Amino acid sequence: MKDQKLNPAVSGLTLTEQMQRGQVFAERCPSRQVLNHVTSRWGVLVLIALLEGTYRFSELRRKITGVSERMLAQTLQSLEADGFVLRTAYPVVPPHVEYSLTPMGEEVAVRVRELADWVEINLHRVLEVQAAQEVSA
């Protein structure tokens, strides 16, 4: 009931949400780990890529410039373990494996993409700040 004491941007959360909120600040909360998976260097890019549709392993590798096979495999596995990515393997030779988002994966990916979009769109503002600080430094 003392919601108004908080920053206005914080209001709009239900009581349940309020109670859940703040757990990330706790050291041992598993939410930190899940968050680390989706915000990991390659996790972010994989999620955004898969929002566009289904991709094969090597297609993803070509799309996400700079990932090693090892890292891509590892990232996909952790996202699969969290239930964000669906792996479909067709038992043919050469192997054919498709990756897509689960419904839950889409939900996170949308948020991740919004963040990435903001960064891309506002990148020039950040670069301006950085440039301005170099001068005054």
Added chain:
Amino acid sequence: MKDQKLNPAVSGLTLTEQMQRGQVFAERCPSRQVLNHVTSRWGVLVLIALLEGTYRFSELRRKITGVSERMLAQTLQSLEADGFVLRTAYPVVPPHVEYSLTPMGEEVAVRVRELADWVEINLHRVLEVQAAQEVSA
């Protein structure tokens, strides 16, 4: 005009945004670095914390359980360099320094918090998936 070919979640972007989109997939794009700053282990937590208001260094340290002084200082510096965090030092002894979000910082932080909120609120779903996979593994 062929927006409909894309995943519906992707539409709603302007042409300019469409053109900017995809730069993150390029290896050397600076947006990747900025993204790494805000999605870094401690960066996420600092941004969310500062959405609640202004904090002093040691207050942040107590709030974000598990950060070392070294990491907190480093994180704050990179966020300041990107123009997301405003550092205000009062020349008194002992030192008094306040950290808050710049307008630009609030914009990112809101997105970061939405992502973190989703994770916290849906954590149980993730844990259920993880538990189910352990059985079948």
Added chain:
DNA sequence: ATTCAAACTTACCTTTTTGTACGTACTTAC
């Protein structure tokens, strides 16, 4: 006189993450 507190910085060391290179199994292309 000694301790404490703030907000760091620095040196040193450990842990985690990431990359490189190679191996695998099988088939198609040259």
Added chain:
DNA sequence: GTAAGTACGTACAAAAAGGTAAGTTTGAAT
């Protein structure tokens, strides 16, 4: 018959991130 493509696993090495502990500065409290 040799190379290439597919989707990885694995060993080793380098790089990056992170932690620990100590030092700094100055005034106020004990």
